[in-house]
Amino acid sequence: MNYTPIPEDAIRQAIDAEAVFTEFHKTRKRARAYASGMYWKQEPEGEQLVKTLPHKRQERLGRRSPETEKIYEAYIPKKKEIEMRAATLAAEMDKHRRLNKALRVGRVPNIVVELLQELDNAGLSEHFTVVGTHALYAYETAAGVRILPAALATQDVDLLWDARKRVRFLAEMEKLQVSILDILRKVDRTFERKEGALETAVNDKGFEVDFLRRPNQEGDAHPFQLSNDENDLWVIQALRADVLTQSPKFERVVFAANGAMATMKTIDPQVFVEFKNWLATEAPNRDTLKRRRDAQQARIVQDLIEEGLLVPAKR
Template identity: 55%
Template structure:
């Protein structure tokens, strides 16, 4: 048996946590549109309604004081207060859910991976990256309500596939942050630095690696490509058959760390995972036999979850 079902209590807690986390994320997005403030500004003998946008560090004048702008101000203030109040209550519920997750041992996704994905989410960069490789199994086992055998999961690196098809939007999003990709990773762990001789890899003081992959150049894909103008930043490396992963259907699911913290992992659909792992096990050139055996095991496990209808192809 390559997996065991979660206990009933743990399974119920996962469902409850998902509900709270999903609602918290929904309201958090709403709150972002009300970030900043709205106030009256005296200028030249007139009052104007001004809206500040902290992320872009801009101010927008909405018009002179009038019945219309007073209505805008009142509606904005009331809505902002209501959303912030709801978000505060949901945050309290989220903290309690995390405490129960830890107590009932509902999750075991590495803490650093959960932190990394949370940092990418907060930076607005999640849509540009897909978790591929072994760590996808954490999303699959959570969705299936099972625990996979430890031998299928052990790894000291996480692979993030960068979507070169959206490079223009990516560059715009990163420029707005005024940051490099390496500095983004350092928000999760300050000890991350670029690995010597492997510009696609960031490694921390405990030897955990984050590898950035990309498809082989297609059409006008830039090559080579650095994530930012910072010469010390990371350069995603071309990976064999990464184009297959780039175009594969996506699978998103909540994952939970051993400390109870939660985040949504974006990976490839289970059927695509099985297909790719079979290729690695049987056809990938110059792949170590120990890795081929683990590839086969991982493919077999996910296929079994699909056959048992605990997971679905897409």
């Protein structure tokens, strides 16, 4: 058997924890709109309502008037309300992290969940899709099973960058004023760009993060570096990655071994099966051992689909 059922107590805890995580995530997104401040500033032409923005920017909302006073009076209590709700949910998240760990709800490598969290914190999660072996963690969580550990063994995670959203991505990176390597170093300060592989970051334990993209199409920028920082990572073209880019997305809250949670966005499970079968049988210059594991992973996910434990998108 390539997988076993998750214990009932772990399933119940996963359901409860996911509900709290979903509400926490929703509230945190709302809180971002109120993360700035708002105050009255005396200027020569009179009092101005000023809203503070990230990166030391400010926005003037207008001179003091009944309209701007209404804006201010609505903003302040709403900000306090959302902050209190976020704090309450954060405490609940801490409780569920401990329970997740105690009941062994998940086993995604901690570093992967932390990476997904940091991309989300930066507002960049929509631009990256987890592909390859780590997608199995999303599938097993959705199916309520534990996949055979040998099928999951890997020391790298592949992130597919969506070239179709290049303009928006560049605008967001410009606002953030950081590099992707900076974001990785919030997870582990030992991450460095790998010598001879500009698309790969590696830490001092040998764990790698690879950044992939679809083969170059008309309108795509090529080559492409992920920020203006000359030391940042590049994205490399991957064979048939256009199929993965166009795939329906499959999202699931996943659980780290330490109990932390994050949303993992990956590809549709049926697309995963088809792609892994292609790697196993047709991909050029594929290592024999990797072909064997590709075939094994495809069989596992196909079995989950056929047993009704995993539901692919309708195509």
